[in-house]
Amino acid sequence: MELNRDSQTPYSADRAEKHIIRKLGLKVTTQRLAILKALKGNRGHFTAQEVYETVSGPYPLIGFATIYRFLRLLSEHGFVTEVRLGGLPARYEWKTKQHxxxxxxxxCGFICEFEDPQIEALQNEVAKKFGFALTHHVLELYGICTTCQKKRIPT
Amino acid sequence: MELNRDSQTPYSADRAEKHIIRKLGLKVTTQRLAILKALKGNRGHFTAQEVYETVSGPYPLIGFATIYRFLRLLSEHGFVTEVRLGGLPARYEWKTKQHxxxxxxxxCGFICEFEDPQIEALQNEVAKKFGFALTHHVLELYGICTTCQKKRIPT
DNA sequence: AAGAAAAATGAGAATGAATCTCAACAAGGT
DNA sequence: ACCTTGTTGAGATTCATTCTCATTTTTCTT
Structure with a gap:
């Protein structure tokens, strides 16, 4: 890999990313920095494929192994949320925002994010009732969005 | 396939199963009956593999293609719930019980089932707020069960 | 700055769930 | 019993993800 030679911006603005990587007890590499930047980019809800495409602009030589490995680490350490729907490829989302x-x-696949403290509270109730120590949860609501409701062709 | 010849019990108790298959507009076959019986068996939360193993006792010659095909049909028509967690094989559950x-x-993978009308109601609120027509939802809570909390080896 | 030890990378192979193909076969109506 | 049409299953195929391991990079030490 020859890419690392001058890949850092001169007045390196990678502070935050490097800090995250070190927190995980890992070595700072160009690839990891690139993945972090991609994830933090506004779009959210990336597949591994999409991370690859984003990262492959500036750094053509990155492998899927590296992407999957790092995504797994990030998600195990809670920096990233992994969402798997249906049999579709997993989507990864940077956890800036609170849960x-x-x-x-x-x-159309349009995703809204929401947060409802009342629902959260009730979930804790349920767990307590069964004697479980709750670690996390997944709540996914499915429906038809406003736009698609209008578009709908009558069958 | 030679199995079908005498596979039905003499005073066929397959009424319910046959009825379900016909409701789907499908032909009644030994394989489909066997799959239905397996699913309705008490254990619930089957993987395709487990269905295969269960069915393969009395009917050794069933293929995965058949199992997957039929499970998909059942789930599309709402007779079965398909749950996919992590990257694990999908689990299928017969829907006798209400949602x-x-x-x-x-x-340990131990699964508790629960139902909470308050949570359901709040979910509808959320959907309404975003203008969605809700079709269904998935709520999965994760934690450590009572038994495993005790077993826990201090790290 | 140079060297050594340890960790990270990536090409390609491997895995494993799920789907597809298509020739042989069975179900249901007549 | 016949015939049409739907169903089956062995094996190939797909596709996301993980693994392997030789090569390269990072980081620590001096």
């Missing part, structure tokens, strides 16, 4: 759940349109 | 959600132990 939230998803409302997905089945027609 | 419910899951509380899963991360250590």
């Amino acid at each position: 939230h759940d998803h409302l997905t349109c089945q027609q | 419910h959600d899951h509380l899963t132990c991360q250590q």
Whole structure:
């Protein structure tokens, strides 16, 4: 890999990313920095494939092994949320925002994020009732969004 | 396939199963009956593999293609719930019981079922707020069950 | 700055769930 | 019993993800 030679911006603005990587007890590499930047980019909800495409602009030589490995580490350490729906490829989302759940349109895939403290509280109740120590949860609502409801062709 | 010849019990108790298959507009076959019986067996939460193993006792010659095909049909028509967690094989569950959600132990895989009308109601609120027409939802709680909490080896 | 030890990378192979193909076969109506 | 049409299953195929391991990079030490 020859890419690392001058890949850092001169007045390196990678502070935050490097810090995250070190927190995980890992070595700082160009690839890991690139993945972090991609994830933090506004779009959210990346598949591994999409991370690859984003990262492959500036750094053509990155392998899927590296992407999957690092995504797994990030998700194990809670920096990233992994969402798997249906049999589709997993989607990874950077956890800046506090916890939230998803409302997905089945027609167009549009995703709304929401957070409902009342629901969270009730979940804890349920867990307590069964004697479980709750670690996390997944709440995914599915429906048809406003736009698609209008578009709908009558059958 | 030679199995079908005398596979039906003499005073066929397959009424219910046959009825379901016909409701789907499908032909009644030994394989489909066997799959239905397996699913309705008490254990619930089957993987395709487990269905295969269960069915393969009395009917050794069943293929995975048949199992997957039929499970998909059943789930599309709402007779079966398909649950996919992590990257694990999908689990299929017969829907006798009314809707419910899951509380899963991360250590041992033990699954509790629960149903909470308050949570359901709040979910509808959320959907309404975003203008979605809700079709269904998945709520999966994860934690450590009572037994595993005790077993826990201090690290 | 140079060297050594340890960790990370990536090409390609391997895995494993799920789907597809298509020739042989069975079900249901007549 | 016949015939049409739907169903089956062995094996190939797909596709996401993980593994392997020789090569390269990072980081620590001096």
